[in-house]
Amino acid sequence: MMKECKYIKEIIEKGTVEWPYRFFHQGLEMGRERCFRELEKSGLVGRGGAAFPTSKKWGSVWDTENVVLICNADEGEPGTFKDRYIMENNPAFLLESMLLSAFIVNARALYIYIRGEYTQAISLMKKEIDQADVVLDAYREKTGVKLEVEVVVGQGAYVCGDETSLINSIEGVRPNSRIKPPYPTQKGLFDAPTIVNNVETLCNLSLIIRDGGDFFSSLGVEGSRGTKLISLSGKIKNPGVYEIEMGKVSLREIIEELGGGIKGDHELKFVIPGGISTQLFVENEIDVMVDYCSLKQAGSALGSGAIIVADETVNAVEMAKNAADFFSKETCGICFPCKEGNRQIHNMLNKIYVFEGKREYLKLIREISETTSRAARCGLGQSAGNLLVSAIEKIPGDFTYYLPEIDLDRDEVKK
Ligand code: SF4
DSSP states (O other): OOOOOOSHHHHHHHOSTTSTTHHHHHHHHHOHHHHHHHHHHHTOBOTTTTOOBHHHHHHTTTTOSSEEEEEEEOOOSTTOOHHHHHHHHOHHHHHHHHHHHHHHTTEEEEEEEEOTTOHHHHHHHHHHHHTOHHHHHHHHHHHSOOOEEEEEEOOSOGGGGSHHHHHHHHHTSOOOOOOSSSOTTTSOGGGSOEEEEEHHHHHHHHHHHHHOHHHHHHSEETTEESEEEEEEEESBSSOEEEEEETTSSBHHHIIIIISOSBSSSOOEEEEESSSTTSOOEEGGGTTSBOSHHHHHHTTSOOTTOEEEEEETTSOHHHHHHHHHHHHHHHOOSOSHHHHHHHHHHHHHHHHHHTTOOOHHHHHHHHHHHHHHHHHOSSHHHHHTTHHHHHHHHHOHHHHHHHSTTOOOOHHHHHO
16 A cells, blocks of 8 residues: 655644754754755745746746745635645644745735635644744844734635736736746746745755755656645545645556545546646546656646545536636636636536537637637636646547537547
8 A cells, every 4th residue: 555755744733842943943053145046956846837947937036136935825726725734734834844945935015915815824823923933033033024924815826826816916917928028037026036825835945954855856856856745636535635746646646546436326527637627537547657847748737736535426517617717706807818718618618518508619628728828928818728628528428418419529629
């Protein structure tokens, strides 16, 4: 039986009570340069979904003053709850990881943007910050900077997962995605150079400082170093947050061994490996290893690590309709193809669902998804069609049921 690996989870579960803020103090003693060298050696990439090399992002503001660091805890992807798990179970660990990161990037201001629905996490993080005078004094003594730490409560827009939308939201304006360049590292919050990183990414910094960059990079595989927190949900016996070593565990092992297999007397139908912006896999595709490169090569993505499992009782058309409903409501509307494309796809899936669809709708959905993904400014529009199109291609029988006059074959839908 495969065992769950526990690096981040061990700290979260056991806490750092014996030596509060030990990673932060260790980082202060090492100094910025040494910490950054360890980060470079680690090969850490962002855990929010984009998998951008963290040292490259941080290196771009290395000699810059007035840097702002934002911890993105908006976690709006349906099926993702790992950041919530961290904040609710060990807010001190996240705060010290944020402070350690702020020290390395030489930040003068630190924000944490938390999803509004996470009321418990918001109150725990606020309480932790209120009690952090001693550690903030240590920061000031070492750097000469009186660091401002502020909690910002998100107002429920999925698009704020995009870093420039999130920045607009903190500035108090409509959270549309900005055109890049300039990138936030050049011109971000109130025009200051700004680093935005996900909760899990920053927590990895504590591990890197504790164990060293070489040890961190010995875990995982090329392009996917370290471990990954997975939010496992759906028709599974043991849903929850699990930690895996990337590239060493398959999707099937996660489902069968960590998740305990499919709930009840049912069979696996499909798996969404990285949240509802990613392409699904059917049963004979889930021996793929879980890391950024393997999932990409297999035609999907790891995203933020939200694995959603469906059994044969789940209707792919209904699931696609719900996803389209979500994206048509969450688009910020600034790019026409995303705004109108998601609305049209939603309308067509609704019609299909009540047996009023037409054969050409399936081809149209694919074409609109493709156009939207090319013309979209941010990740929402670029990936909104992934799940729907893969459902049509891989589970044609569910769609045939609603379009009984056609004999749907995969090749035709792909044209
Ligand atoms: S792709 Fe969609 S969500 Fe993103 S900026 Fe354009 S309209 Fe807004």
